[in-house]
Amino acid sequence: MHAAHGSLSLRQYGPSPGSHAHDHFQVLLGLEGTLELEVQGRGQRVTAGSGCVIAPGERHDFEADGKAHCLVLDTAEAGWAQAVGAPVQPATALALARYLQLALARQDSLAQHYGPLLLLDCWRAPQTRPARSQRRIDWNSLTTWCQQQLHTPLTVADLAQQVFLSPTQFAVRCQHETGMRPMQWLRDLRLQRARQLRAQGLAMADIAGRCGYQSASALTAALRQHTRH
The missing domain is CATH 2.60.120.280 (Regulatory protein AraC)
Known part of the structure; x- marks a missing residue:
């Protein structure tokens, strides 16, 4: 001893x-x-x-x-x-x-x-804190909800509310889990839907209203820019 x-x-x-x-x-x-x-x-x-x-x-x-x-x-x-x-x-x-x-x-x-x-x-020894469990984001359900609201001016807060997170938390999770910022992710949904409707033969003015764009020209410009990227 x-x-x-x-x-x-x-x-x-x-x-x-x-x-x-x-x-x-x-x-x-x-x-x-x-x-x-x-x-x-x-x-x-x-x-x-x-x-x-x-x-x-x-x-x-x-x-x-x-x-x-x-x-x-x-x-x-x-x-x-x-x-x-x-x-x-x-x-x-x-x-x-x-x-x-x-x-x-x-x-x-x-x-x-x-x-x-x-x-x-x-x-x-340093005290370790138990890892906080994160609320899972059901992206499929969120996508379905958004597709029904594309004609409205959605915000990050609107998206975050659907998954019971703060706007800041949702923005961080969205970037981490999808590789896109919330508005980028939402814009992709709008343009994907626009292409689907255009393939069905709808007029651009009608498609613009359904997808949240103020005019056919604004939608056309967004589609061109998205295609280049």
Whole structure:
């Protein structure tokens, strides 16, 4: 064991011995059950995968039903000062705690030497935020809706409302998922529909009105420009 880093132990908590304090850091990492703590008048709960760092001199008390098992580190290592009040990542912490639980049972284990350092490293690991799930855009349904509205002056906000996104969110998603900005995507729909109607023999003036263009000449110019691109 490297005494400078502290001493690791496995403890099962039961009745409280009363409020007390230590002249060193005490690090608790839950393995099983629930340990209710009161540190300097603040309530905390340690469950499997969660932890608590009690600073030197902080008075604390606990309550447990006898089934609360924790990995405990008593240490004077100054680096733990930055971990007081900081959360730990549950999955990583629990995996490490369970490994150390098994390792401490072996006489030839290096757990007492490296365990405290690994625990401190675990507390220092950056907290990752769960990825936010994105609302799926049903492009087929949006296309069908737009085709029924092509005669109107649609806006980005109109499109975004149909898929329950903000205009900004929709613009970003549209660019990412279709490779086009919203108005480019809408213009393609208008011109695709215009070509279909022209193939059916409709007059350009009639097609322009149905596809949201103010005149036949404006539609003709848009078709020419779109063909060149």
